[in-house]
Amino acid sequence: MKQTEISSERNSSTDAQNLEPWTNPTVVGKPLPRVDGYERVSGSAIYPADLILPDMLHAAILRCPHPHAIVKNLNTEAARKSPGVRAIVSSADPEGKLVIPYPWWVPEGPPVLLFDQHCRYQGEEVAALAADTPYQAYDALRLMKVEYEELSHLLHAQDALKPGQPLLHNTGNLVRRPDTYQRGDLAKGFGEADVLVEETYETSCEIHATVETHVAVARWEGEQLTVWVPTQAIYEEQKSLAATLRLPVSSVRVISQYVGGSFGCKAELSKHTLIAALLARKTRRPVKLALSREESFLCAGNRPPNVMCLKAGAKKDGSLTALEFTNLGAVGAYADWADAAGWAAGSYACPNIRTQDTEVYINAGKARAFRGPGAAQSAWALEQMIDMLADKIGMDPVEFRLKNVPATHPRTGEPYTSIELRECLLKGAEAFGWTKARVARASSSDPVKRGVGVASCRWITEGGPPTTVIVTLFPDGSATLNMAAADQGTGTKTIMAMVVAEELGIPLQKIHVEHADTGTTQYGKSGGGSHSVMVYAPAVRAAAADVKRQLLEIAAGELKRPAIELSLKDGKIVPVREPGQPKNLSELKDLTRREQIAGIGHPPPEPKGRLIASFGAQFAEVEVNVHTGEIRVIRLLACHDSGRVMNPLTHESQIFGGMVMGIGFALTEQRVLDDHQTGRMVNANWHDYKIPTAKDVPFDQLCLTIDPKDAECNSAGAKGVGEIGTVPTAPAIANAVYHATGIRVTQAPISPMQMLALLAARREAR
């Protein structure tokens, strides 16, 4: 544990916890480059995959090649004798029966055994071994002899509850009781409608495809386990590892130095991490286990596929009267979430709503949280549905949305601390040249048709405790920021260093941000749910303010002035009345004697009776070649209300990154399972699973922001931005495709092939 002198004077710290958002910040809000940019770009940053420990072994996992099978017999004898092999774990060992806990957001599910003889998905772990080199480990895996009894498999949610289908768990294929929500009177709402639309939408299973695959390095020192993992959630992993291994929590240390992309798939304990720990314990040597790209496609999470049936009604004036949204989602082989419908109930002011989410198991890798989980799928259906209604009553889609912007949260009636959805739609439409673009159409003879589309979005975020942050100031004017937030690539470290710089008036270069490490950083919420800034910025600010208070008290004693007459500027003490006579911190004898000042900060509780949500609208322009079905996104414009923009560069990275993901979701990304024969994934590689390349992303991308000057959400005035950027992109593209062609594509992704088939079907119908 890092030894930190923590001031016992806590009496005035409450003030530090209840700060008003900055009015004229000098550092926060500036487009400053990443504090760890050089390390990340130059390769000097040490990711877990780069870690080499003395005597370290390399592990590899034997995985079931079938989507559904029973391991009848496993013979590891030849592998055990293979050169370099030091240890093997399998279902034959007592450890094989260890049960991996579900993360906190999945309340229950069938037990996940480390090595289950009943393999429920392609890639399920069967055994693992550690060897001197990775190649010896891979070679030895091939010597393991497994006799599988192949079972018939279930690949589609639509089949899961039909009789005669294979059952994945003895509780059946239903994950949990369907979640239903209702308000108003649906029949009455449909009766009041002037127009009704009904449509079924489908989204495909999308893979996180992080640049860095999952990795774990484990080392034991006595009964003390240290694990290096790229994770969003050091404390979640620590708790799960300790529970699984029946160790005191304090005996497990989880370190997340750098994360090479996560998007939600690195927030829970994975089997490979536990396997690395077990093999390290068996061999008493450090063990590294890095998943291959193929493994990460099969077993490291995904955005689950959804089938969504919608019926909606509206009046001629554009007001929504009723919405029915029924979703069926496939979580994969073990419990997780595949919801979508419930999200729609909170999107627009609609008095009569019924939503139902049903989730089922299928023989495929388990879903994990994926950037805007549920919301992205929900928006694909709902935002196209809104477009259909607008089209049917002949109203502009922007106007239609404006008509239905809710004043309060439609589900609970609670007010938002701020909501600028209206402004996002208006400012975005104007900057996009929406009205003009909506009218302009390509000549009928040109095979390339142009169109524009819009979609809006909302994402609820929660900040607040528990989280503890420590800021330490040294007499030379440098500071250390100690927090449990791992920077998953979003810029958290940069933004938090900016908060310290803002509060203490010291340059960014003199602030060191510690890596997330349960051994040295205090408990903090994980980086997920778009809440890192909302949780940590107020906490860091409070800690820095605590430092400042203590520092000014020291200075007041030495300068014989009341602390209130002193300020901290450019790392110096400045008497308010004599600004020309600043005093260096090193001149403060009491500070030098104390060696450092440590300030502690916590995020203040969430505002009572208020909800915090981010909002946005995105606009897309596409070209559709009606001869080949090719679709090109020509232009994207986002206008978002995420509260205060802490750093325009990192904010823009989030929105642009989200939109690029949205392009993939809309046009190319799809897990393809072999329906006809093997049931295996046929594109578990970057060759055939296509994420957008630089050439697929429009040069013309713009990100506008609206700052609601939200003084209620937290002391930073900032709301979440990590996930929302990807939510409306795909439906905006689909709506643009409709505008270009008159064809409503309900199934994501819109491949050229699907597009062409729909165009051909329309020709035949005419």
Add this chain to the structure above:
Amino acid sequence: MYLRPTTLDQAVDALEHHRAQVLAGGTDFYPALGERLPSTPVVDITAVAELKGISVHETFFRIGGLTTWSELLAAQLPPCFDALKSAAREIGGVQIQNRGTVAGNLCNASPAADSVPPLLALDAEVELVSIGGRRGVLLADFIVGSRKTLRRADELLTAVIVPRVVENARSVFLKLGARRYLVISIAMVAIVLAVDEQRRIRDIRIAVGSCSARAQRLRELEQFLTGRPAQARLDALVMPEHVKSLSPIDDVRATAAYRSDAALILVRRALQMCAS
């Protein structure tokens, strides 16, 4: 066993005496291996200087087998090579283009090999050398099926020979994939079109890839178009029956039906680009 000969004689000698795999740019070789080690001896030909470079002769161009796509792109070549250069730009990313070789692409004989349609349209011939001597085989005959060629295990593909017949003809290469870049094609078309003084089609070669086990020329369509004026709306003459000799398959990238449709559209589009 890993051999790295520095002369062509040593290379073919090595192939004669070992049942070896040939390693050139490695851009297909290593991905095909995956995590496995090579099961046969490997003859790495990258140090054989005789296999490098492009030269112009009285009646033909000679493209050394080890010529990389980046080198081809940098070479000064007449317009009939534009299609091949377009294809070179589509082969993977820049790193792949720096490593991947002409000989490798042809010997790997993927149905989706980007260089094959443009070279077919140039009536290219491959030069094969073994300890027993040298022979030339038309590219159209050399690739016999998906990943199957006439190259014997003791032979090395040393060069591609392109006759100087249609040097100033226009040429176009079009490729359709699921995204814009770094993509295996769903369908691709290369056309080389030469006109006479009256702008009538004197010589036309149309090759389609990814739509059959091996890329192929559309000979009937070529004959049908020869002698016609190279003018606007040439594309309107192309009918679905002109591409019926193709035999595309369903796979992870596209269905057969979509491939047939796409091939027809690409042929029309490429023709229009050549004629206008």
